[in-house]
Amino acid sequence: MSNPLFAARRSLFALTSVALALSAHAAAPNQLETVVTTATRSPQRLADVLADLTVITRADIERMAAASLADLLRASGCAEFSRNGGPAGTTSLYLRGAETRHTLLLIDGVRVDSQATGGPAWNNIPIAQIERVEVLKGPASAIYGSDAVGGVVQVFTRKATSAPQVDLGLGAGNLGIRKLDAAVTGRDGIFDYALSAALDRSTGFNATLDVPGSFSYVPDTDGYRKHQATARLGAQLSSEHRAELVFLKNHLNSQYDASKFSPTNDDHTFQDTRAMRLSWSAQWSAALQTQLSVGESRDRYETRPSPYQTETRIRNTALTGSYRLGAGQQLNFALERTTEHLDNSGLVAGGVDDRAQNALGLGWLMNAGALNLQLHARHDDDSQFGGVNTGTLLAGYALTPALRVVGSVGNAFRAPTLYQRGSVYGPDLSKPGVKALDAERGHNAEIGLKFALGDHEASITTYRNRVGNLIVFGAAGSCGSSFGCYENVSQALLKGTSLAGRARLGVVNLSATLDFQSPTDASTGKLLARRAKRLATLRADTELAGWQIGAGVQAAGQRFDNAANTKPLAGYALVTLDAAYRLQKDLKLQVNIDNATNRDYQTAGGFASQPRTVVLSLRWSPQL
Template identity: 25%
Template sequence: MGTQPSKIALLISSLISFTAFTATAEDLGASSATIDETITVTGSRFDRTVDQQLTVINTIEREEIARLNPKSVADVLETLPGVSVSRNGGAGQATSISVRGSNSNHVLVLVDGVKVGSATLGTVSFNTLSPENIERIEVLKGPRASVWGSDAIGGVIQIFTRELKGGEWFAGAEYGSNDYVRGSFGAGMNHGDGNTTLAVNHEQSDGYDVYNGAEVENDDDGYKRNALSLKGSQQINQNWQALWNGQYDKGNTQYDDIYASGSADESDYENYLWSLATQYSREQFTSKLAVSQSQDSNENFRGDDASVAIAEFETKRDQVNWSNQYLAADDLTITGGIDWSREQVRGDYAQDERDLFGAYALIQKQWSKLLAEVAVRYDDVENIDSETSYNASLAYQFNEQWRIAATTGTAFKAPTFNDLYWPDSGNSDLISETAESYELTLHFNNQDLRAYISVFQNKIDNLIAWAPTGEQDDFGWDIWKPANINEAKITGVELSANYQLLGLEHQLGYTYLNAENKQTDEQLIGRSENEFNYLLSYTWQQFDLLANYHYQGKRYAGYEQYLDAYHKLDLSLGFQIDDAWSLRLKANNLFDEEIISDQNYFSPGRELFFSVSYQAF
């Protein structure tokens, strides 16, 4: 471990040199700077341009999602630096998302501003979300508990559903490998000074045998996925606006369980969310009040009798969010608000509901080329503890193209209901997992190149893991329960570059990661030291071509074993017949590489898909 700092220093030096060279290369024609008008909201809950954000936020728009033609949200997220994906098979199987080496339950996931996920497991079922109903994704890197509260240790992922204007509509159909079938439709409707978008999607696939072991379950593991989203707004008068949105996902997944003794396994899910909000805007002041509810429900079945569930998990979360922003001056912005939520779970738990309360404030101040931001939040989690989180950031703009930003912050993750109250094995004495992070990021931006290099460190304490209690049961077996016994230190370098060269669009992302369990001095399970993604796109007349290459370094699997590194290449070819009709041919895993991102579970081999779509805009 003593060589790691020198390795990081060498890597930083090399990447900075590469970024600087690319930025000044004659082929790019880098001359006058341009302002990136991309708007993000995840950093502060209100619209801000990229140059106003002091944390790294990656965005993926609808156009790029359509060209990627993904079969899961994980396929989209995997193209981003610092985001790592682990799958128990294909698009319909359980999927874990790690941001900058953090655990999968250390990422806060929002859909149109509403927190989603299970309060029993503490994770989000990404395999239940339909990419066709997504307009935009924002991924904020690093802790942001100071604005969003619990879970935002590694980052925040916010998904925005489709949004169309009145008279706009789309329809699409697709067929592909493993008898994959998709049909989708969406339309926008005007009503006075407002509009509403309705989008629906259906997908199904016969799947394939995802587990490496015929003696366990020798069957195909298919899935069905249905999604409905509704999103709208109405301008009541000059100052008041009403907003609403809803999302409904229902489906079935067949999977392989190593403990199933040869029986078929499947799972039904039914998830939804809705939100009603009103927003008041006047001159320098904006206030938004939102009331929402989300449900995460899952039933597992085994064997021939698919009418009796062997396990049921359900989370309902009621939420009230009041957010305010005041532009005190051209160079001073004050943001603050209050969050309340009630989590309820179904099951034989000693405690089946809890209230969470949070209050936060954020101040951003500009002095000429210097931009500073401080955010503080207080959270109280019923029957557990209270946490105070902060973020402090400082950025200096050297010129129109170069900027450097430094950030430090804290975050926490409240224990789940399973951790605290699972019958006979929960530990109600647990406290929240906590984290402290540091980050330094160098940005470059002009008309042909947008790039950044970020060096980060995240220390996570009080990690919850199973441990012997020192007691024994009636049969003499040691009793194990969750305990706050682990700590981790994650250090890394993240590089992103989007540029034009030789008539081609290039997008590359690279992450170096040293994720260490400080209790055992071993690498954290499931992490890769090196991960690289490269998107190459080209447009010629009515054709467009997108090549997506992904390299995943070897992953530590525990007990001194590693999962093999792998390469994956996807190709997407589109043809625009006219202004409305288009065709697309997609090939995943073109070289049919054997991919295992989670031990003994195969990702799909080579797959082919053909789609046709119509868009009226």
């Protein structure tokens, strides 16, 4: 049998060759005119972005109908993940092979994280309410501070429309899948609004496998229930001033198997993610614009009947903006204060801990015809471990109107979590020679080519990111626990080459990605756990007899379930199919089939992955 990964690779190379050879201009507008903000923290055309940035639109989200944000990112070729069972299971996301805690998640500009586990709850981010996702690959601490060692994922929820509009979605499928979402958007005078809510449930499948050494296998089904709501309320006070309030709440109730020795227990995890942000945007002159914002996020995790509970609260106050220095030059600035609070019984100091970070960031953007330069610098001062300086230099040069070479160098950091520093497993500073945990630090360099001509795009990026001071759970001795302690001992080397292409060939739209990566432990040369050397996606869609038809392949090579590389996880290729038909102007019928070949695979040892799912849905979107 032919290897599907090799097939995806050949398809991408063919697509890239075709795109590079095209010379005719396409009449239709292309994605490069999209305005993005994540790459520099200020608005710019996607065509002008020097970093490796992917945009996933609302149309993409509806067409693919992914089960979770992690599934959406994998299907789009942005990241890989490991998961304990189905879409509601604990999920780790690996962007360019980096640890899950090394990717910063922003929801409408609000930082979302857990100071217990490190990293956001990727399994509890709503899909129905997302308007757009921007994925920035590569270090970005010089712009955003802590966490952005591997990159940034920014989620934008739905925004107001010029005319009042309702959007209703209803879906059902096997595995007891039931989906319902509703949104209403519009404007009334100076005020605008976007309100949405969603319900999602599944009876699920058995998330654990009966394999040697399994501790948690129980022969039952593990389902989930989610309910989610968002609100975006805005006031256009004048042509220069706008105030906006954004609120998001997600609740997840998921079944899991805690222990095969308690098979009658109905084990549940309960997870709540909340985010709120109040902002005031002002255009003081043609050159100067600012935004003042106050935001808060909360991540709460609980298990029952096994008693465990933890809650993280992050508050951020920021003044950001830009000033145009002259033709082709712009100065960006950011002044921020972030406070983090953890409530967890495992903390030594009464079950709670707090810290604060103050930061100042500056950025210089220059566009001189064929040459583009960017310089970003930032200083973060942490109340627990002191100051960190980060910087990034990016450059781009247009070899032709359609072909540009880009490159960058920069560093990044991730602060230790409050749990890593303050729990019984954290350093006991009363012991001789024991030091406090330092921040994890990354140093990255990359170079790439970007091609864009009409509806045809292709890119190739080669990167090398060395991450030092990695925090691992090591041997006992430096803390108060006899089971082990957190310590700065490891180094990781994340290197690879990413290719991406998009083209319209006749009536068929094609897109593909291919990643050759080597995320390794720098001291042993072994692959980091649960990360593959080869990843690929391929998607095609077209219109036929009134139907919009699409198909995709997601493939990953062999990985290892452990750091010693002694427990292999087989590679896999997943096929997705989708079709949509407009029954009326405002009414659309859609069917999605995920894992169409019913492939049996694992992303984490001992845990099953979702089998074939078929979901039939209706979407009604009338203007009022």
